[in-house]
Amino acid sequence: LRNDFDQLVDVKGGFISREIFVDADIYRQELDKVFTRAWLLVGHESLVPNPGDFYTSRMGEESVIxxxxxxxxxxxxxxxxxxxxxxxxxxxQGNTSLFTCPYHSWTYTTDGKLQGVPLHRTLYDGVLDREANSLVSVAKLCNYKGSIWATWDKDAPDFITYLGDAKIHLDQALDCRDGREGGSEVIGVHKWVFPANWKFAAENFLGDTYHNPSHRSVDLIGIGPSAAAGKKGRRDDELEKAQHVWISFPEGHGVHSAIQPEANEYIESFLDNPILEKYFRHCFEERKRRLGEGARLLPFVGTIFPNTSYHGRQPRGLCAWHPHSPTSTEGWRFFLVDKDAPNEAKEYLRRYYMRYSGPAGMTEQDDMENWLYATAASTGTVARRYPFNYQQSMGAYVTDHPLGGDVSTQVTEQIARGFYRRWTTYMQGGDWHELLGSPAGNRQAAE
Ligand code: FES
Structure with missing residues (x-):
């Protein structure tokens, strides 16, 4: 039963076995079948701005440079x-001209070549092939608007193909607030370990707004971008007027987004701070001018399969959910700001991000409590016999929406069903044609 993934993940019936969140054997298979093939977020170019700069990151459980x-x-x-x-x-992180192994002092250049081997002539002459003993490089790497992605699979499609129609939503996290392409920098990275399966976090950001009651305390104190406790901020007003959409993409990605009304106007939010008010007004108006109709898209959150989530707006950033074990995950939040924003705006956003999300942030604490209790409660001998229910909003979506994918205008677990359907394809060793899916194929599987 353990390896019968069609049994474990019944997306047609809307039930998913708890085993996929707690079982050690399934977890080992995930590392091999999902994390060595899918495109994974490694970091951001602003973390290594100069020659010789390095930043150690992770792909699956493994350390990468x-x-x-x-x-x-x-x-x-x-x-x-x-x-x-x-x-x-x-x-x-740091800067170096060589990586010197602490064990026996082999040294590698910053482009990965094996350069120094102590006593080379005496011990290895004519035997050691330096080229073949370079550091192991990823098979493919993509610098997408400053964010760095990589895969170990040489047969993987290029990153843009992998993104599919989810691209314009991820763009909202990576482009400047005023609509220019790219131009962001990481203002800080939060890293922390929590006792839950990585898929709880990835799924949460696919568009599970059904869990909003968890964040009632944040709503009550009103920590929108105006940071004005007790009154609604600009974000709240914008969201209330917008048409919300939840989209399941055939590659396994998902997003909760919103489309603003045509005549949206800037809402004054920082009247007590002229620098911030000027900056945010400028960004709003410039974005509208540059993007035209496209500026009406107001994304919130999404997940790029398998383990990269993002906030498209505020707090703008990327999150990697690195697996540690079936019941342990390391979260990395890369907070993004426009590189050329005024320092006062960067500092304001830095503080806002820390207060809003990350290990000490108000929303992430709510989320983590849910994930870790759900994980712990699912390890029980009896609990494991009972699958999770994923039957929400079955069939409630359209397939001919200009945003692509399966688009719903109500909260839906169609996105989660699509994510786990694609997870199953990876676990069954599907080829890239199957892994990229097609809207029709994905729907058939999820109905
Ligand atoms: Fe690196 Fe021996 S393990 S030099």
């Missing part, structure tokens, strides 16, 4: 020496 070489090119390497596997880089 995001590095800018002497010529300025970005690489991602497995952080493991080719001799006996020691980590060649034990720091979180």
């Amino acid at each position: 995001l590095c800018r070489d002497k010529k300025g090119d970005i690489h991602v390497f497995l952080n493991s020496c080719r001799h006996r596997g020691m980590k060649v880089c034990r720091y979180e």
Whole structure:
């Protein structure tokens, strides 16, 4: 039964076994079948701005080095020496001209080449092939608007193909607030470990707004972008007037987004701070001018399969849910601001982000409590016999919407059903044609 994924994930009936969230064997298979094939978020170019800069990251459970070489090119390497596997880089970030392995001192250049081997002539002359013993590089790497993505699968499609119609939603997190393409920088990274399966977090950000009662305390104190406790902020007003949509994409991605009315206007929010008011007004008006109709799209949250989530607006940023074990996950939140924003706006946003999300933020604490109790409660001998219910809003979507995918105008678990359907395809070793899916194929499976 353990490996019969069609039994475990019954998307037609709307039931998913708890085993996929707690079982050690399934988890080991996930690392092999999902995390070595899918495109994963590694970091952001602003974390390695200069030649020789490095930032250690993760892909699945494994440590990788995001590095800018002497010529300025970005690489991602497995952080493991080719001799006996020691980590060649034990720091979180820094600048170096060489990575020197602490064990026996083999050294690697910043473009991954094996350069120094102690006593080479005496011990390895004529035997050691330096080229073949370079650091292991990812098969494909993409710098998408500053965010760095990689896959270990040489047969994977290019990243834009992998994104499909989810691209314009991810763009909202990566583009400048005033509508210019790219131009963002990471203002800080929060990292923390929590005792829950990684899929709880990924699924939460697919568009599960059904869990909003969890955040009632945040709503009550009103910490929208105006940061004015006790009164509604601009975000609340915009969201109330907008047409909300929940979209399931065939590649397994999902988003909860909204479309503003045509005649939306800037709402004054920072009357006590002229610098912020000027900045946010400028961004609003400039975005509208640049994007025209496109500026009406007001995205909130989404997940790019399998483990990268994002906030498209506020707090704008990317989240990687790195698996540690079946019941443990390391969350990394990369907070983004416009590189050329006034310092006062960056500082305001930095504080807002910390207060809103991350390990000490008000919303993430609510979420984590749900995920960790759900994980713990699902490990029980009896609990594991009872699947989770995913029957919400069965069939309530349209397929001919200009935003692509299966589009619903009501809260729906269609996105989660699509995500787990695609997860099942990976676990069954599907080829890339199947993994990219098609709207029709995805729907058939989920109905
Ligand atoms: Fe790296 Fe031996 S393990 S030099």
